[in-house]
Amino acid sequence: MIRIENIYKSFNGFEVLKGISFQVEKGEILALIGGSGNGKSVILKHIVGLMKPDQGHVFIDGKDIGLLKGNDLEEIRGRIGFLFQNGALFTSFTVYDNVAFPLREKTKTSEKEIRERVLKELDQVGLAGAENKYPAELSGGMIKRTAFARALVIKPEVMLFDEPTTGLDPIIAHTILDLIKSLHEHLGFTAIIVSHELSRVFQIAHRVAMLHEGRIWTVGTPEEILSSKDPVVRQFISGVTGGSLKLY
């Protein structure tokens, strides 16, 4: 479904990605982990073509996203839901209008049906009753959940979550991850989740890829990562979880 081939990217001479390759199969959930500033967000932006690699390719369904233009690019992007790390909500719109925007502008859905779908999504993320608030009036966690609802409302085939739970209190963080899991069971989307919430993410991801020093350091099932003898992996996992990470 998503295939990344050997991408390199530098900013002002500083090399962030140094030959990244990995694949995500259809219906799979891949967790992307790694220290802050390692380029996780940069990778996600390459997948949707917001950034262009200096070298290498990103293929979605066999199509090189870097070469697509106009309607073809729009068509592929229309199938991808993207949760930005900081939400990227439209600050001049209310919560309701933010979530309704992609439906209003890109589909022929009636205003009545839009209302149903938007309210349902907001209810799902625990934001019922906040629909008339503006982003400036929301807490960080509420912004994230609104952005989550906005990404889901178009019923995407691929979901890219950039830290869906960072900044949320533990209860809501778990609700969101559980929601991702149950939505995945219903809708069967393909997903990449960038997260530091390892214990929970390891339970819902099929595979985990760890990014370190601009490369994919290891890829494997959560069990493989947890039992890895690699000192870098061990240090990262115990650093994030205090060494107490167990599955189940």
Next chain:
Amino acid sequence: MTWVKKLGGITLYGLQGMGRMGLFLAHTFFCAVTPPLKFSWIIKQIWFIGYQSTLVIILTGAFSGMVLGLQGFHTLNRFGSTALLGPMVALSLIKELGPVLSALMVTGRAGSAMTAEIGIMRTTEQIDAMELMGINPFRYLIVPKLIAGIIALPLLTAIFDVVGIFGGYFVGGKLLGVGEGTYFGEMANYVKIKDVLEGIYKSLSFGVIITWVCCYKGYSSGFGAEGVSKATTQAVVLSSVLILSWDYIMTSLLF
């Protein structure tokens, strides 16, 4: 030799910037003449650029007219031709001061806000989010501002001119004693439709310049609060300089 190198570097950088700005304008015009046009977004921008600027325009218009009346009266008095105060005030305002000062005021009031708005949308990834939804940010953000600028600037300029002419009459006529019939009558004799058109052409082009420069600077602004504040300053300076220099070019072309 290093200064030659530097000069070359600056020149190239400048040319590159101009090229990018040109492409930006061309793309905006292309989006403006192809459907869909977002009417509700255009109306909102006309309200913001136009309606919300009226108070500032009325104030500056009134004082510009009053000072013209005062200066003009004393200057013309030396030649004993205060009867021509009306046409002098009107022509200065309609051909020159109205369009230029309105444009400068709108740059300060609405242009800077435009740059900041778009710049913030850029650094907070709102523009990226739009693109990912398959929504062309030019159609929603830039085109409505351009069209609103083209509509609002001539109207604001007209308000500026009218208020200014009455400001001039207030000082020259009411305070210094030029007759009402002389002031307005001579105006009708001397102000030609060509002069009015010159003012309208100028204000139309200023509407393009302001929205073009301010939107471009916001759209290409650097990251973070620093990037946006820098872009805003640059937008106001560049837009003002372009307004004044384009004004000179237009004046010399229209004569």
